[in-house]
Amino acid sequence: MxxxxxxxxxxxxxxxxxxxxxxxxxxxxxxxxxxxxxxxxxxxxxxxxxxxxxxxxxxxxxxxxxxxxxxxxxxxxxxxxxxxxxxxxAWIRKKTAILVSKFDHALMDLLWRVKRDELFTEITMVISNHPDLREAVESFGVPFRYVPVEKGKKEESEQKILDLLEGNADLIILARYMQILTPKLIEAYPNRIINIHHSFLPAFVGADPYRRAAERGVKLIGATAHYVTEELDQGPIIEQDVIRVSHRHDVDELKVLGRDIERQVLSRAVKWHLSERILVDGNKTVVFI
Structure with missing residues (x-):
């Protein structure tokens, strides 16, 4: 056929x-x-x-x-x-590499969607600064590369990552990779690195946004997928979503709800990128969906 x-x-x-x-x-x-x-x-x-x-x-x-x-x-x-x-x-699968730390929810969702052919791409490798997710990744038949980031040796670690990515990545996904990328890596893949941020940007940027959201008694929590630029969490926004919450939700419940939104927002952003639906306009995007 x-x-x-x-x-x-x-x-x-x-x-x-x-x-x-x-x-x-x-x-x-x-x-x-x-x-x-x-x-x-x-x-x-x-x-x-x-x-x-x-x-x-x-x-x-x-x-x-x-x-x-x-x-x-x-x-x-x-x-x-x-x-x-x-x-x-449209007939060629783009090569995708995923960077992750310890949180596995976004990573496992992507692996599952690719296996079911919901995302038309080839995941060439998963790179992590922790060894924890090796078994889970390799169960999908995807190579796992452990690249620790030691204090004072970040540039050496990123060079190892760049060497691994060479010829193996049309797209890079940060699936909760808890490291700040250096300009060298970002410049090598302009508008080809997608990050999922566990907050509805630009509000509650930075560390532990769910705790700060709970402290403020927010009624909505969300997630943001964006292209990575040298300015932290300020790259062109691709997709966002929110869910309504109330005073009855504690911090742990907010995290569960938030991670579900992260998975959905990230998978949509990746799917649109793979099908050339995103055009960058300065620090904004035009997304044809």
Missing amino acids: TSSRESTAYLTVTCKDRPGIVAAVSGFLFSKNANIIHSDQHSSDPVGGRFFLRMKFHLNGIEQCLDEFKKEFTAEVASRFDMEWSLNP
Whole structure:
């Protein structure tokens, strides 16, 4: 049976908004006998703003002519509109590496979803600064790499991580990895590192937000998935969600509820990234869902 992903690709475009962009892109695809399956667009401002476009299309035989297709699109369309753009095959699984410390809820949810093919990716490895989760990870047939982070030797540890990631990661997920990444690692994977934060940012940032939320008597708790930048917890937000709570919930109950939201928010953010639904606009995102 033929896969629905065969001969299918994602085209994403960002450029200064002006008339004719959609016509040019769709006209080019029509000239190649491509069939547009989905098309989404957004303008930050029709006068002088930025234009964002995502198309999913099917073209028989594109697997054999992908490089030539890209060259022709550059010459005929992208150069004319000064586009930042990407064309990614839908039939190829992106390589994903997961970094984690001791909390396993987000990690195990991702492993389970990939095993059930709910997330179309290949998890190449799980890297941790603690050995605790080795058995659980390896039970899924995923390599586990233990890279301890010793005081005063953080850069050495990150270099080991970078060496492990080389050629093995199109996407990095921080599934409650309780270490701050250095600029060197972040710069190597711009807008390709997704973190799950156990709080509805920007409120209650930093350590132990559930305790501070309980102390404030909050009525909502949440989680935030965002791309990692050098400014801690300030990267472009991809997805958020909340759940209503009351004075009857103690700290432990808030943590249970919060971890469930973390799993859902992170899996949605990862799924959207894998299917090229997220376009970054400065420190914001345009998410076509």
